[in-house]
Every structure is written in C-alpha cells, then in structure tokens.
Amino acid sequence: MQVALVQLSATSDPDDNRKQVDEVLGRLDGSDRLDLVVLPEASMRDFGDPDDDLAADAETLDGPFVTLLAQHAQRLDATVVAGTFERPTDGTGAAESDRSLPYNTLVALGPDGSLRAAYRKIHLYDSFGYLESERLSAGAVSPVVVDVAGRRVGLMTCYDLRFPEMSRMLVDAGADVLCVPAAWVRGPLKEDHWETLLRARAIENTVDVIAADQCGRYVGRTMAVDPLGVVVASAGEAPGVVRASLTTDRLTLARRTNPSLANRRITSGSTGGAPA
Template identity: 60%
Template sequence: MRVAVVQLAADVDSASNREAISRQLAELGADDGLDLVVLPEAAMHDFGSPDLDLAPVAEPLDGPFVAMIAAEAVRLGATIVAGMFERTDGLPFNTLVVVGPDGALRMTYRKIHLYDSFGYRESERLLPGDLEPVVVDVAGRPVGLMTCYDLRFPELARELVDAGAEVIVIPAAWVAGDHKLDHWRTLLQARAIENTVHVVAAAQGGDRYTGHSLVADPWGSIVVEADSHSQVIQADVTADDVARAREVNPSLANRRLGNDRLPNHRTSSSS
C-alpha cells in the first residue's frame, strides 16, 4: 500500500484551508499510484485560541470540506483520511472522515480521548466519540484510526489491532513544547513495536505544533519523517512487513492478558 502523508499548518479560515490543501495535494497525481492519503487533525479549521468557540465553524459531513476531500480522492484514485470539526446540535465532534477513491464517505471516527492535558481543556469545546474502535479496509489492508491525544492510550491501539488493524493512522495537531517532540516520536514508535503494525502519523506543522509527520514500520523504525514545515512525504507499507515482524516477534500471540478478540467494532471497505 502506497501512502502519502500531508503535513500542513491550518488557519482559522476554513475557505483558506481548503484552498491551501488543494494546492498541497496538487503535488500528487493519479500516476503516483497512491492508495491512502492522510491529512492532519483539524485540517478543516485550526483549534485557534483556547477560548475560540468551535461550534459556529463546524461543518456537516456533507459540507464544503468533505466535498473538497471527495473531489481530491476521486482525482487521485485514493482513499483520504482528514480531520475536521463535525457539526451537531451542541458541541461539535473532533472527527476523522474516510473518503474512498469513488468520492463516497466510507467511515467516520470521532476522537475518544479529548486533550484535557498540558493546561488545555478540549472537552470544554468538543464532544468525545463513542468508545468504539474503528477499522476501515483500504486497498485490502485493515487500517485503524486514532487522533492525536489517543496516542497516549495504548489500550486503544491494542483494541484496533484486536479488531484486525495492520496499519494505524494517526492524524494529529500535537502542540509544541518541552518534551513534546520526544513524546511524539517515542509513542508512535512504541505503538508500532508493541502491536507489530505500521504507524502512519500526519501532524500539523508551523510554529504552534510539533510537526514531524512520520511513517514507522512494525519494528518501530522510522521509514520517513518530515520536519516542521508544510510538506508531503510518501512510503510503502506492505503486509509482508507485518507478517515478517509477527513471525520473528510473536508478542501479540504470546499475550497472557486480554487475548480475546474485541467483539464489537465497525468495519468498512474501500478499494
């Protein structure tokens, strides 16, 4: 599976963000043979200042942001995962949309763990999603979805793997600060190692966020990594890599606790 990871710095102007994303995706074409394109959390509209009300800027799933993502998915012939704020009757959700190469909305994942940490209170502006892992089929590969702060909760990654995920996709707006880049890299590599999966992480860059989008293989090695600027990185993530890692390091099979497969999970298919 060929993946492209788009790192960008979103603004608090949704129309401007759509234009910027389209310009950045213009670097890619159908002849790149991409199966999956991943954009960061809050690509639709940045979080802004801590007191910014996100409800008025949130969009429905049939709004202009998803329409733009759908058009790009069709142009590229690829599945796109991107972060947005989803409109409700009250506080919005922090939502990942999964749009297939036919332009259809395949799946949503609403962030479970809201960022009430490091002095922030995401729960004052957004609703948490249901406690339900989400796995979607992309080009024949089961892909699990997480968002940013979810990364600090290894039990969610393990439930995704128990639901069949061989790749974990993590869009993020990982706020910069002391120790934060070390945490970002270490946790991404740990999720890859302990679950013997590929990890594909798309982060916001710029001055406010850490950047350093990356792809890690099932051994935890970083295959490709961005810096802090807007850019697109690409990598191949293969089922053979996962199978080989799990043959040599069968830690999932050797578990003594929590070795039952999760009975309740959602799946969806896309080509």
C-alpha cells in the same frame, strides 16, 4: 500500500484551509498510484485560541470540506483521511442546536468519493493545562477500521496515541496499520513524546503506524514507522508531503520475529484466576 502523508499548518479560517488543502492535494498526481493520503487533525480549521468558537465553523459530513476531500479522492483513485470539526446532527441528518458541542472527527473518503468512515475522537486533550472537552464532544468508544488496498487501517487522533488500550482495541478489530492524524502541540519534551509513542505503538502491536501532524505551532515530524519500530520516512518542521510504501512482507517478518500478539495472556476478555 502506497501512502502520502501531508504536513501543513492550518489557520482559523475554513475558507483559507480549503484553498490550502486543495492546492496541496492538487499537486499529487493520479499517476503516483497512491492508495492512501492522510492529512492532519483539524485540517478543516485550526483549534485557534482557547476561546475560539469551534462550533461556529463546524460542518456536517456533507459540508464543503468533506466535499472537497471527496473530489480529490476520486481524482487520485485513493482513500483520503483528514481531520474536521463535525456539527452534530439529529436522526434525520439535520443540524442540531448551535449549543451542541461539535466532534473532533476524522473522515475517510474512498476512491469513489463516498464517505467510508467517520471516527469521532474518543480521548479529548484535557492535559498539559488545556481542556479540549470544554470545546468539543467525545465520540463513542468503538473501533473504526477502514479497508485500504488489502490492509486494515485503524483510525485514531492525536491524544489517543497516549492510550495503548486504544491502539490494541483497533488491532483486535483487525487493524494492521494505525493512522494517526494529529495537531501535537509544541512544548517541553513533546517532540520526544511524539516519536517515542508512535514507535511504541508500532512495536507493541507489530503494525505499521502512519502519522500526519500539523506544523507551525505544532511539532510537525510527520512520519511512517514500520512494525519493528523503524522510522522509514519522516518530515521536519516545514510543510510538505512524506511518501511511504507499506509492505505485508515487513509485517509478516515482524510478527514472525516478535509474536507478542500471539503470546499475550491478558486480553480485554480476561477475568483472572487459574485456567479451567
């Protein structure tokens, strides 16, 4: 599977961000034969200051940002994943009251431009002195996995990375690639946490991990990690695009060498006690 991971620095202006995303995706060529293009969390609009009203800029899943992604997905004949802030809708698809907190949502647009999946971030970033839950709603606890080029790609967002049960839930749902768009804030040891956790999720689950992070006020270091924990491609702190080729041969080797998934004795359905 051929992957392009986009590292960018979003602003608080959705119009500016659409232009930026349009330009960076426009530089990708269909002749590259990409299967998957991943942009960071909050590519539609940066989180901004803690008192910024994210609800005012949130869009529905047929809004301008997702429409732009769909156009590029069709042009590239690839699946495109990116982070947006989603305005909640009622059962008819109409927007709910402006008082409703939006979702921090990953959208996956298929090569035909259709919306293949929407993952609403489960673990909101109420940590390191920040309260994401004051500005956004948490999604339902349910795995979201998308088929891409014969692989099963599980979606998770930023802070989800700190919860190993999240990645294991996705793997149990069939994922053999974990896709992690993020806006991983800079801070003491945060860069180290980022790479360590990405590699840990790859090693413990014997899966590929692909992570597209924002830069600027965030750590950057977008990277692809193989199922044995090797960083096979990475970026620094500047905007750019990272390419990676994910092979099932490497996945098979990792699971033959380290059959930890097959050997585990504790699962989500375990009840304890002696076997019958």
